[in-house]
Amino acid sequence: MKNILSSAVIFILLSACYTSQPTGQQRNTGSNILSERNDDGEYELIIIDSGYDRWLSRYAKPANYYSLAYYEQKNSIYTSSWNQKVGQGAYFKDENYPFENRIDYNPNIDYGLELNYRLFTYFKYIEDTYGKRYNFPS
DSSP states (O other): OHHHHHHHHHHHHHHHTOOOOOTTSOOOOOOBSBOOOOTTSOOOBOOOOTTHHHHHHHHOOOGGGSOHHHHHHHHHHHHHHHHHHHHTGGGOOOTTOOOOSBOOOOTTSOOHHHHHHHHHHHHHHHHHHHTTTTOOOO
């Protein structure tokens, strides 16, 4: 848990240093917010968005509100849409375009409830923050 929180803080600090690229260039799609399994056998979710933790504490439902199967199903849909939008980044002129990094989410891997919950709530945060402006599935 401490690794996840410390990674989130690092991700937040790095995003604060992000500068937008010219619209004619393709964004880097090689990055991933879902890291490889660490020495403890757990995966890490790295969220760099500075408003996410505040949103999570105010609006998110508890982790056990939905089942693990529900989170996995929704995360599969959300990551598919997210990754499609990562490739479209050069077509948007909005410097606040949230879809910068590819998410390699594999529904056949057991990431556990905590990681699936955090990923799901991040997608909900994106929906609340950006609304339907990017046609993100709900």
